[in-house]
Amino acid sequence: MTQLARRIKTTDNGLTDLFAYASNPDLISFAGGYPNDQLFPKAELQAAFSDTLATGDATLFQYTSTSGLESLRTKFAKRAEQAGVQATAANVLLTQGAQQGIDLTAKLLLNPGDGMVVEGPTYLGALSAFDAYEPTYYEAPMEDDGLDVNELQKILMTHSVKFIYTIPDFQNPTGVTMSLEKRKALVRLANQYDVIILEDTPYRDLRFSGAALPAIKSFDTEGRVIMLGSCSKILSPSLRLGWLIADEKLLKPITALKLASDVQSSNLTMRAVDRYLTDNDLDQHIQAMNTAYATKKDAMMNAIKTYFPEKIHVVNPAGGFFIFIQNVGNLDMTQFLKQTMLAENIAYVPSEHLFPVSNTKNAARLNYTNLTEKTIQLGIQKLGGQLKQHLAQTNWSTDIQLESISTN
């Protein structure tokens, strides 16, 4: 039978087993990553769609431009100003979620074998997108204030690299926020070594405490930062709407790639989201959401303090969807999941496949957005109990870090 392209891997990412358990009603899953659907602005979105449809405008159902609805691009450009970014509609491409922005950027830059840097650990879905363009990965380790800039420089000094993928705010999976100094340092290094930065900000607005930092893009003087935004976590993932901000010289070929990939995004959806943003205060909605998520996050951190063995490294995130537990002795968290925790009806995302080079196994991602405080406490108690039991005989080295150091 016909050979598939080299990019098609027949091995899976180890999560298939996990999904088989997902339908178990007794399962407490910390493995998710969905927003809480009780927090969607359902009535307002419904009104936005209804009002848009009620215009009776036949062009709603017609093709539109590949760049996307101009008034909506203007709104996202204005929103970027809150992050210190100067942009106009001409710098914005509307995408099918930020995921398409990740895919298109890789498509823009990578020939097979080309070097790129990712944070270790990083977002699994981004690795899937990059994999299709067969890059050579280099991993810059995550520290508690963002990726290790010294290690990044070492990589850039010794290897040819096309771009760096980073999630600077409440990173998936670590929850870590990159410090101001590192944001500036990243742009300096990118300029020095002629590298593009792909700044992915799906969780940026989900801040529970402290003040927002300027986007990496705000320090970009050479048009080498591509910034991605997404409606999925702040509004609704069903809209499949994200945006990509870039200088026009990069945006033009990216837009041509979008045209070739799926022609354009939905005119009706773009019009409805534009209407929502005209009629509602998105930031007010986000604030209400953050209050609810912060309570869940606090419940998880408190349970971790109470029930976890002491020396596991945990950063208290100041926002986002995830808490990451690191340096869990020498425990292989994939095996621990399969052999121990699933039988206890507890699931999480083991770290192995989130580190594309080192495949670090003694860490895991925990999500709190869809669980009640009570369930979170119960699940963490069970997980902590098993961890204590399995770690009793092992040695480990780093300290627990329970206070947030990620707010600035």
Next chain:
Amino acid sequence: MTQLARRIKTTDNGLTDLFAYASNPDLISFAGGYPNDQLFPKAELQAAFSDTLATGDATLFQYTSTSGLESLRTKFAKRAEQAGVQATAANVLLTQGAQQGIDLTAKLLLNPGDGMVVEGPTYLGALSAFDAYEPTYYEAPMEDDGLDVNELQKILMTHSVKFIYTIPDFQNPTGVTMSLEKRKALVRLANQYDVIILEDTPYRDLRFSGAALPAIKSFDTEGRVIMLGSCSKILSPSLRLGWLIADEKLLKPITALKLASDVQSSNLTMRAVDRYLTDNDLDQHIQAMNTAYATKKDAMMNAIKTYFPEKIHVVNPAGGFFIFIQNVGNLDMTQFLKQTMLAENIAYVPSEHLFPVSNTKNAARLNYTNLTEKTIQLGIQKLGGQLKQHLAQTNWSTDIQLESISTN
């Protein structure tokens, strides 16, 4: 500045000049390819969205599966039965228009340099999608009953080919429908030479006369035909909804590529289209649309008979969006457009970029879906007049073929 990937071409496809004229209100454009937005089932689509939103179901706004809504996949699988194709929901992936199906199939199969066959001429947007995977193109010439199967066999005998891209029904741009014999021959050749067939059917249901032929996929016994369908021409392009039918062994890696490209399609849209199909008779709607399009097509064919020089080759299409004029003497239709017809406020798509290998220049695509009969007649009269004038001194060889031979 950072080098872009090899796939990024800085040359444009020659249509940029054309778009500059598109805003001219006096322009009669035969260059379009949009459905007529007066024919969208606006009220019914509006009701389908409203009723879906009125359920108040919060999961409407949530993530869903990458494969897409199962009840909708079942409906498209059942619809494929009309074309003789046996399929269930398990064989269907919902895509962002058929364009994404084209992109994902190329992504599935092509390493840089791999051979593939396209019809000469073919759909420009498909070539854009394929270009991103850097194939080596081979061109099988279109005849009046579908691609030249003998030429195809010669290509397959002498070159390594991964897949064949074909639009068997009312092809874009020729309007030609592939005969039953050629459909069967294509599958035989694919089996013999171990090749995949990508069967793209966006115009299949837009038949104005004659009986539908079975899909190429209906003759597939080895799971090597991937069939694409689209809501864009039969319902609304703003839905950005298409479907891909394939055997599970191909569908699994294609679905993984969809996950990596844009995660999934919009849950809300899929639910609304499912509702539309439950509450309405799609075929009845298509029939009404076909009546309107057929009138416009007849107006164009009649005007061509009246006003065109005799020896231009034209096939009367039995459906679809386009009439293709071929063997226009030795006229370079790109230059003729720029130097003569745009000044006359007439536009069309010249053939040069629709033939990726031969770059045949003496042909053009004419679209009739968005023009009144009066405008069509006026535009064809002008075009015919100029063609007569410019062809007066040239010789050409083939005969005009004004009767449809594409109905079976």
